[in-house]
Amino acid sequence: MDRRTFFSWVQCGLGGAALAGLLLRDEKRARAAVAGESQPPAPHFAPRATRAIHVCLVGALSHVDSFDYKPGLIQSHGQSLSSWERPDVFFGQVGRLRKPDWDFQPRGESGLWISDLFPEVAGVADELTVIRSMYAETSNHTPATFQQNSGFRLNGFPTLGAWMSYGLGSEADDLPAFVVIPDAREQPCGGSINWTNGFLPARHQGVVIRSQGPPIDDLFPARSIAPDADHAARDLAAAMNRRHLDEHPGDDALAARIRGYELAARMQTAVPDVTRLDGETNECRTLYGVDRPDTADFGRACLIARRLLERGVRFVQLFSGGTFGSPRRNWDGHEDVHKNHSQEALRIDRPVAGLIRDLRRRGLLDDTLVLFTTEFGRTPFTQSAASVVGTGRDHNQYGFSVWMAGAGLKHGIAHGSTDEIGWKAAESPVHWHDFHATVLHLLGVDHERLTFYHNGIRRRLTNVHGRVIRDVLA
Secondary structure, eight states: OOHHHHHHHHTTOTGGGOOHHHHTSOTTSOOOOBOOOOSSOSOSSOOSOSEEEEEEESSOOOGGGTTOOOHHHHHTTTOOOOOSSOOOOSSOOOOOBOOOSSOEEEETTTTEEEETTSHHHHTTGGGEEEEEEEOOSOOOHHHHHHHHHHSOSSSSSOOHHHHHHHHHOBSOSSSOSEEEEOOSSOOOTTGGGGGOOTTSOGGGSOEEOOSSSOSSTTSSOSSOOOHHHHHHHHHHHHHHHHHHHHHSTTOHHHHHHHHHHHHHHHHHHHHHHHHOOTTSOHHHHHHHTTTSTTTHHHHHHHHHHHHHHHTTOSEEEEEEOOOSOSSOOSSOOSSOHHHHHHHHHHHHHHHHHHHHHHHHHTTGGGGEEEEEEESOEEEEEESSOTTOOOSOEEEEOSOEEEEEEETTBOOSEEEOEEOTTSSSEEESOBOHHHHHHHHHHHTTOOTTTOOEEETTEEEOTTTTOOOOOGGGBO
């Protein structure tokens, strides 16, 4: 191979740089799962769940319009907020109280109150464990989204998926442990920081797979390569990598890149298979809403997520909503909550409900967690002049709702509550550290023992805080 041919080969894609050792694996030997790296090894005790899907709503879902039924707010519609405290809101406007824009009803056998904003999710109410007393430390989207994912408002800290990859590894060696499927329209505020490995080894960063178009860029060479040239180039790359590692021991960036290239070669087969949905039945595609224009994007994301879990991926994160512009492409309903939330809920309601139903009928929900979260909530009063009942709601860090479903949980219940109008968490407040501690507990991980030494501190997902929410555990 001459110099020009070699450098042409190098540019042909991720798979082209995979190590020769990958090709020489003993095909007769059963493939082993990728082990975690934490010490002591996780899980620390018998897990109730072995994997998780996280649906992350960007822009802030209004809890008082969805999962937090407040008769007091309905009765107080049009009145001024009665409080000695001046609300600290993002845009500084405190209008009149506004009742929900959707009717609430008790759903399923459990009687869990859910609004008509999510009619399909309401149909699986008996699977849900709603936490109505969440609170955050900021009402600024980007740091709040970081905290939702990593427990910290600053960037640079590992996210939940990265910690899971570090602690538990993957049940597959041809797919990443941590996969991210962004909104088909654009990435969330902060971009890849929301799935960063932070100070953990680089292999634990989330790998982005798209729900439409090419799932991953440059997964295949741009042109065909003769087998002999391909093998020779892989041998050369492997020798160069070994020499570099010998000369620079402990180079995590290079070691992670080598592992990434090895994984990329295996992904050349696995990714096209997992993202190819033509083998799914028409009934299944309808269940997820893949056959409808409004739900097709998120429906594909949810269906791909299920297929990834079936193949051993540990953590799949799906984002609903992108960055902040006009027109809005997320849940940030400052101007008109009804218009904004109707648009966004239509995109995800059927796919999310379809995902839960499909996991249940396949027996996967027995050892899978489904997480449905947003960075904070929205105010019970409108974002308008003090004498006006406006149509939009501002950010609310003091009280909001999230839910979980699946393994190890009490189903069809609501934990905690906000005050009578839905402004602040009042009963059993839950911080993100508590939420993360509970998720790890369900996965068999003690959040105080899953640590990584960094800059003189034993860091963990829950910082120096966090308690498991025992009341939601089955």
